[in-house]
Amino acid sequence: MILEAVISILVLVGAAFALIGSIGLARLPDIFMRLHGPTKATTLGLGALVIASLIQTSAVSGSLSLKELAISVFLFITAPVSAHLIAKAALKAGRGGGNGAEG
Template identity: 65%
Template sequence: MNALPLWLDVLIAVLILIGAVFALIGSYGLAKLGDFLKRLHGPTKATTLGVGCVLIASMIWFNAQGMLSLHELLITLFLFMTAPVSAHLLIKAAMKMDGSIKPKEPAAKLKQGD
């Protein structure tokens, strides 16, 4: 195993810490927020960013060891592409099942229709 330069060790450690903090915040939001729409923001925003930071740190570490690491890059890209789409579909399904959570019409649009 190769010894890494100090700046690279610090970068990897910072990415892992940032990722862990964001994942913790997202998980806490999922568990503690009130309704479905609020709970959906935890995993789709904060946790996605947290897991992305950890995967990027892993990719940097493996590349510094001389091993090409495309698995982490593919996982990160797949995660960042699918999380917003799945959240959008969950919100659309929730709005279809419960019409009371649909947003109200903006005031400017109501005035144009008169």
């Protein structure tokens, strides 16, 4: 009963963060502000969803599921790297702020 409540809370929190991150991606005006939606909120939301899946799968099968663990590690490693590369590309293309001397 408590395990189901924890999983339900993680799913709701994950879905809320994913929704907020998606709205931020669509509504924020600047490319650098838009990076915060997918890299911060959506990563946290998907992380909560994957952790909920990990707990559920582990409770049903009785052993730790390495698939969900690998997904969460991959997610938390690739999101900041991709955001960094997008920001560098935007600066190089002249879409960033400042005097244009960066890069």
